[in-house]
Amino acid sequence: MLSEFSLIDRFFARRAAARPSDAASGSLGIGDDCALLAPPEGEMLAISTDMLVEGRHFFPDIDPEALGHKALAVNLSDLAAMGAQPLAFTLAFALPKADETWLAAFSEGLFALAERYGCELIGGDTTGGPLNLCITVFGSVPPQAALRRDTARPGDDIWISGTLGDARAGLGIQRGEWSADASDAATFRRALERPEPRVALGLALRGIAHAALDLSDGLAGDLLHILERSNVRATVNVDAVPRSAALRRLPPDIQRRCTLAGGDDYELCFTAPATARASVEAAGREVDVSVTRIGTISALQAAERPAIGWRDAAGAPLTLTLQGFDHFHAD
Amino acid sequence: MLSEFSLIDRFFARRAAARPSDAASGSLGIGDDCALLAPPEGEMLAISTDMLVEGRHFFPDIDPEALGHKALAVNLSDLAAMGAQPLAFTLAFALPKADETWLAAFSEGLFALAERYGCELIGGDTTGGPLNLCITVFGSVPPQAALRRDTARPGDDIWISGTLGDARAGLGIQRGEWSADASDAATFRRALERPEPRVALGLALRGIAHAALDLSDGLAGDLLHILERSNVRATVNVDAVPRSAALRRLPPDIQRRCTLAGGDDYELCFTAPATARASVEAAGREVDVSVTRIGTISALQAAERPAIGWRDAAGAPLTLTLQGFDHFHAD
Numbered sequence: 001m002l003s004e005f006s007l008i009d010r011f012f013a014r015r016a017a018a019r020p021s022d023a024a025s026g027s028l029g030i031g032d033d034c035a036l037l038a039p040p041e042g043e044m045l046a047i048s049t050d051m052l053v054e055g056r057h058f059f060p061d062i063d064p065e066a067l068g069h070k071a072l073a074v075n076l077s078d079l080a081a082m083g084a085q086p087l088a089f090t091l092a093f094a095l096p097k098a099d100e101t102w103l104a105a106f107s108e109g110l111f112a113l114a115e116r117y118g119c120e121l122i123g124g125d126t127t128g129g130p131l132n133l134c135i136t137v138f139g140s141v142p143p144q145a146a147l148r149r150d151t152a153r154p155g156d157d158i159w160i161s162g163t164l165g166d167a168r169a170g171l172g173i174q175r176g177e178w179s180a181d182a183s184d185a186a187t188f189r190r191a192l193e194r195p196e197p198r199v200a201l202g203l204a205l206r207g208i209a210h211a212a213l214d215l216s217d218g219l220a221g222d223l224l225h226i227l228e229r230s231n232v233r234a235t236v237n238v239d240a241v242p243r244s245a246a247l248r249r250l251p252p253d254i255q256r257r258c259t260l261a262g263g264d265d266y267e268l269c270f271t272a273p274a275t276a277r278a279s280v281e282a283a284g285r286e287v288d289v290s291v292t293r294i295g296t297i298s299a300l301q302a303a304e305r306p307a308i309g310w311r312d313a314a315g316a317p318l319t320l321t322l323q324g325f326d327h328f329h330a331d
Numbered sequence: 332m333l334s335e336f337s338l339i340d341r342f343f344a345r346r347a348a349a350r351p352s353d354a355a356s357g358s359l360g361i362g363d364d365c366a367l368l369a370p371p372e373g374e375m376l377a378i379s380t381d382m383l384v385e386g387r388h389f390f391p392d393i394d395p396e397a398l399g400h401k402a403l404a405v406n407l408s409d410l411a412a413m414g415a416q417p418l419a420f421t422l423a424f425a426l427p428k429a430d431e432t433w434l435a436a437f438s439e440g441l442f443a444l445a446e447r448y449g450c451e452l453i454g455g456d457t458t459g460g461p462l463n464l465c466i467t468v469f470g471s472v473p474p475q476a477a478l479r480r481d482t483a484r485p486g487d488d489i490w491i492s493g494t495l496g497d498a499r500a501g502l503g504i505q506r507g508e509w510s511a512d513a514s515d516a517a518t519f520r521r522a523l524e525r526p527e528p529r530v531a532l533g534l535a536l537r538g539i540a541h542a543a544l545d546l547s548d549g550l551a552g553d554l555l556h557i558l559e560r561s562n563v564r565a566t567v568n569v570d571a572v573p574r575s576a577a578l579r580r581l582p583p584d585i586q587r588r589c590t591l592a593g594g595d596d597y598e599l600c601f602t603a604p605a606t607a608r609a610s611v612e613a614a615g616r617e618v619d620v621s622v623t624r625i626g627t628i629s630a631l632q633a634a635e636r637p638a639i640g641w642r643d644a645a646g647a648p649l650t651l652t653l654q655g656f657d658h659f660h661a662d
Binding site: 031053093 | 362363364365366367368369370374375376377378379380381382384385386387388409410412413415421423424425453454455456457458459460461463465467469470472474477479480481543544545556560
């Protein structure tokens with residue numbers, strides 16, 4: 001556990017070891033064979049794991065401080081999508097070499113976000129090898145309050161937090177697919193490298209939203225996960241999908257591609273009954289995150305499969321050929 | 332979550348999805364943003380994570396079925412060392428390509444062990460990239476029964492399960508450092524590739540052992556973790572350290588190197604009061620695992636640091652220069 005390089009002890013174990021090594025308090029922490037953790041009385045642990053690989057999930061030249069942020073942010077985003085309160089995480093990583101400057105910046109980005117969400121490092125593993133980061137994150141949620149994927153119901157509105165597409169726009173600029181002025185390019189790059197997990201919104205939506213997930217692979221593919229698990233269809237107004245002022249300055253076809261089939265958005269997509277519109281909007285205001293209605297859920301008719309019907313602002317059907325986010329490479 | 336390649340869905344998600352997707356039953360399972368898991372009433376989750384990298388933790392030509400076994404075994408071994416009952420695990424991995432034959436064999440080795448210990452796959456992540464396996468494992472243990480590292484007491488005996496050194500002997504043969512006849516070489520290779528986690532022994536030692544850990548980096552280095560966390564010293568009879576008949580056929584200096592500074596043993600090293608000798612032996616018999624007393628714990632005298640005093644069978648002090656297991660490469 002975090003003991004193989006003294007540099008790593010210095011940057012990680014020390015900050016992790018700040019927590020009490022007393023099982024009764026909730027966690028044994030770093031330095032034993034296992035960490036001990038229990039959810040609060042009546043709640044369950046929500047658990048998610050993500051692996052990030054250089055060249056696939058981030059560019060080799062990424063600022064290591066941004067990488068530290070993003071590696072934890074994408075995991076916290078999974079907790080947000082369950083309506084779970086962050087508690088703790090483990091970090092396993094392979095590094096080609098123990099580079100002090102790199103580790104200092106990476107750990108700074110990681111712990112700055114962890115501390116903001118009260119999410120403590122309770123264990124890990126480090127080894128040499130091609131750069132690879134694997135975080136497993138733990139949150140707590142009362143099981144009946146968990147925001148699942150299989151609970152969307154006909155008549156629900158479909159909502160999106162924040163705006164979509166900026167991260168994909170940033171990836172396109174780094175790849176040379178399109179360009180933007182320096183200020184917009186910085187906006188897109190920030191969205192790509194420093195997503196903000198919607199933890200507070202996920203908590204505020206407990207008891208209001210029916211189904212939820214976080215958008216990591218693009219709206220078109222991710223919303224389909226809710227539809228398939230809930231056995232329903234969706235109708236989405238593509239012109240209602242929220243986008244930033246910067247994205248609105250790119251050509252319309254690129255806007256659509258970035259918002260509908262982009263990825264790395266880490267915004268929440270959720271459904272809620274039409275009677276809860278005021279409550280959803282109040283939840284968004286309470287946590288200072290915009291929420292936008294983009295469509296509705298409907299029941300499957302005979303022989304229909306779960307699918308998304310795309311419409312323009314006038315309600316006319318659109319035929320879109322969209323693929324999910326390809327994480328830098330086509331599979 | 333396990334959805335990026337259809338081959339992976341086929342080999343992993345299907346077997347994982349066999350579990351009920353009902354939060355009330357204990358786990359939401361694969362297919363949502365998070366798995367939901369809670370320990371039984373009054374217990375805590377014991378959590379450990381390990382990352383295995385090709386060329387560092389296993390040879391590129393390892394049988395993938397053995398790799399599937401070992402990747403989970405080393406994690407279950409951490410649960411064993413806490414006296415925890417296995418419950419579940421997550422699997423994240425990077426693969427250079429989705430090779431059907433490889434995945435079939437790997438998943439076979441993984442699930443055969445998982446099913447033997449009732450440990451279910453509840454989530455994961457898959458991506459392309461240099462071969463890397465990261466498992467996070469979850470067990471349950473009443474906090475007061477957990478076998479920690481910081482609870483060794485002066486007067487305790489030091490015990491070892493099974494035998495030590497065979498895995499290091501197998502590594503030496505693969506590296507061409509020494510040789511053995513085909514039968515002994517097969518014994519060593521099996522120890523290296525298919526360690527058996529001492530889960531049943533860990534459970535049987537609840538309430539009997541004071542401190543415990545699993546031996547992954549060699550006795551000399553690992554026992555020191557107990558001493559440092561418990562602030563005590565140890566005296567160990569090097570001739571009492573248990574070894575297999577096959578290892579006894581290698582030269583004495585290699586036997587010593589393999590048993591004391593080898594690695595990948597995944598046996599338990601634990602301490603227990605001298606009054607508990609009969610109970611320890613009964614626990615070993617109950618689970619059919621040999622247990623051997625190799626030394627004693629003593630209090631630190633003024634200005635002493637936690638350390639191991641090595642003795643031969645006659646009680647004469649030995650000066651040994653030992654390094655922990657280097658996981659195939661020197662750091």
